[in-house]
Ligand SMILES: O=C(O)CCC(=O)C(=O)O
């Protein structure tokens with residue numbers, strides 16, 4: 001819970017900076033509800049026996065306004081930039097912020113949501129806590145469209161307005177349709193040879209029914225993955241990974257991924273929250289699907305569930321302290337606000353990786 005408070009106030013600071021970067025009043029993005037809802041995705045990627053045949057998370061863009069992410073020291077997160085995958089290397093104490101589709105939509109492409117993925121690796125576990133700022137599937141009639149303040153006769157709206165639940169329907173079920181104006185470039189899922197002789201959905205369900213979890217497979221000592229984890233070479237190697245950091249010094253400026261260090265969240269809180277995610281996933285638990293990771297989703301706002309709804313292992317680290325309501329948390333420190341106009345760059349330590 002303590003982390004939740006920090007993440008909410010950091011989220012509001014980021015929205016102020018982004019509002020100012022768009023030439024709007026600092027409260028604009030907050031006032032239209034961009035930090036109204038948020039949910040934690042607590043990810044656990046066990047060491048993978050065949051890391052070259054699957055991914056932790058396939059290529060995607062986040063279906064939210066923006067995301068605040070903390071990761072442990074195991075490398076894996078990559079961002080697509082100019083047709084190359086670039087590692088977002090772990091840096092102790094830093095948090096990662098990235099723009100999601102909904103900010104791209106309302107900013108009329110001034111901010112770009114960006115493709116990213118997580119590689120599976122033979123070392124692990126990789127642990128991350130991903131906070132998605134969106135009201136997600138909660139019913140809402142609120143329509144989001146390119147902000148009229150950003151439009152003019154010369155700058156027409158690039159996107160149609162949509163409610164968040166409607167946008168999600170197109171994101172989940174028909175990538176590329178509906179809001180095709182979002183130019184959503186979904187992960188290619190062309191069948192592999194195995195898929196042709198293998199009923200993937202049935203196998204995934206059977207795996208889920210065993211309640212083994214991905215970690216459960218590792219505990220069982222498997223040397224080969226169940227075939228439904230295998231991804232086609234076309235998906236795995238759609239672009240080369242760039243290893244020369246000097247080639248992408250322009251990267252943060254162009255793309256919607258930032259590494260933030262002076263975020264005001266105490267180091268011990270970051271550490272405790274990642275330890276909590278790890279502890280949760282290292283208990284016996286149920287499985288969820290066919291990416292090389294296990295996930296726990298906690299919706300934190302606008303409706304915060306009572307602490308007893310949370311799995312015990314997490315409660316101690318970030319649910320244990322008193323539960324507050326949306327809008328709590330300290331005002332952003334003055335230093336952030338003064339820096340606003342100069343955009344997010346002053347919050348950023350260095351280029352990637
Ligand atoms: O685990 C990570 O670092 C990122 C996962 C991710 O991209 C997501 O949950 O949207």
Ligand SMILES: [Fe+2]
Pocket residue numbers: 060061062116
């Ligand atoms: Fe993501």
